[in-house]
Amino acid sequence: MLSYRHAFHAGNHADVLKHVALTFMLESFKRKDKPFVYVDTHAGAGLYDLRGKQAGKTGESAWGIGRIWDQQAKWPLLETYFQTIRSHNPDGKLRYYPGSPDIAAQLLRAQDKIILSELHNNEIDMLRGNMRGDSRVGIHHRDGFEALPALMPPTPRRGLVLIDPPYEVKDDYTYVVDTVSKAYKRWATGTYVIWYPLLAKKRDHSQVMVKKLAQQCDNLLVAELEVEAQQMELGMHGSGLAIINAPWQLDEQLKLTLPRLGTVLGLTEETKWTVEWRKQS
Numbered sequence: 222m223l224s225y226r227h228a229f230h231a232g233n234h235a236d237v238l239k240h241v242a243l244t245f246m247l248e249s250f251k252r253k254d255k256p257f258v259y260v261d262t263h264a265g266a267g268l269y270d271l272r273g274k275q276a277g278k279t280g281e282s283a284w285g286i287g288r289i290w291d292q293q294a295k296w297p298l299l300e301t302y303f304q305t306i307r308s309h310n311p312d313g314k315l316r317y318y319p320g321s322p323d324i325a326a327q328l329l330r331a332q333d334k335i336i337l338s339e340l341h342n343n344e345i346d347m348l349r350g351n352m353r354g355d356s357r358v359g360i361h362h363r364d365g366f367e368a369l370p371a372l373m374p375p376t377p378r379r380g381l382v383l384i385d386p387p388y389e390v391k392d393d394y395t396y397v398v399d400t401v402s403k404a405y406k407r408w409a410t411g412t413y414v415i416w417y418p419l420l421a422k423k424r425d426h427s428q429v430m431v432k433k434l435a436q437q438c439d440n441l442l443v444a445e446l447e448v449e450a451q452q453m454e455l456g457m458h459g460s461g462l463a464i465i466n467a468p469w470q471l472d473e474q475l476k477l478t479l480p481r482l483g484t485v486l487g488l489t490e491e492t493k494w495t496v497e498w499r500k501q502s
């Protein structure tokens with residue numbers, strides 16, 4: 222049974238990292254007129270009400286987007302990211318937060334394509350509602366791990382895959398590695414972006430997964446942001462992105478952005494950031 226609902230976490234520090242990086246990458250693909258495809262294996266609902274029951278219960282966005290929303294003029298590098306959120310909040314008050322499919326739909330052009338998979342019965346209904354009328358979008362009510370290799374290589378053969386599972390079960394780490402391995406064999410030139418949580422010592426499996434991903438390709442870019450110190454038993458103190466075939470200059474964009482994001486999103490003095498290339502070993 223699927224219990225994870227992204228509305229509880231929408232707009233938190235992990236969403237900020239993931240969606241800022243996503244806007245950098247989508248803008249980078251748009252530098253050429255050639256069409257490209259955006260694939261989202263774990264799409265979620267597409268749009269979240271931060272004043273809704275679920276988001277209201279955790280209040281996580283207050284420690285994420287809420288910390289930078291009133292400082293937009295100070296963040297020219299994040300202008301595209303803010304623009305995608307402003308479009309849902311025309312009065313300037315932060316209420317609605319776009320998920321990755323909505324951010325992509327806003328940024329992609331008429332010639333581009335969007336492929337979304339989502340397994341949860343409620344989330345898929347909301348996703349369909351939020352994406353309705355957009356002829357660039359194909360939606361699959363399907364396991365994203367199983368769908369990705371089956372859909373590879375995509376048409377057009379230029380583009381970006383976001384793999385963003387809940388990791389509520391340990392198997393997700395293995396599924397990610399297996400899925401990327403199968404997809405990469407069929408489409409080695411695609412950009413693959415894998416999001417992962419940084420969890421308490423006893424529960425964290427991220428670094429084993431990242432190591433296995435690095436063994437599969439020769440250019441893995443890893444970007445991590447820790448907003449507090451790692452605990453022993455519980456909690457998510459940060460998140461990361463492992464990117465295969467990262468767009469040109471993404472590393473430089475992230476190196477400019479992460480230290481500043483760390484300062485603003487940090488919950489304690491123990492904020493850390495990393496942007497580095499991992500080699501096969």
Ligand SMILES: C[S@@+](CC[C@H](N)C(=O)[O-])C[C@H]1O[C@@H](n2cnc3c(N)ncnc32)[C@H](O)[C@@H]1O
Pocket residue numbers: 223225226227239261262263264265266267319320321322338339340341344363364365366385386387
């Ligand atoms: C972290 S959320 C996605 C957030 C979204 N990518 C964003 O950034 O806005 C993960 C989603 O994956 C869905 N999910 C869980 N297991 C799945 C699977 N095997 N295949 C597809 N979707 C799945 C969950 O229902 C949830 O909506």
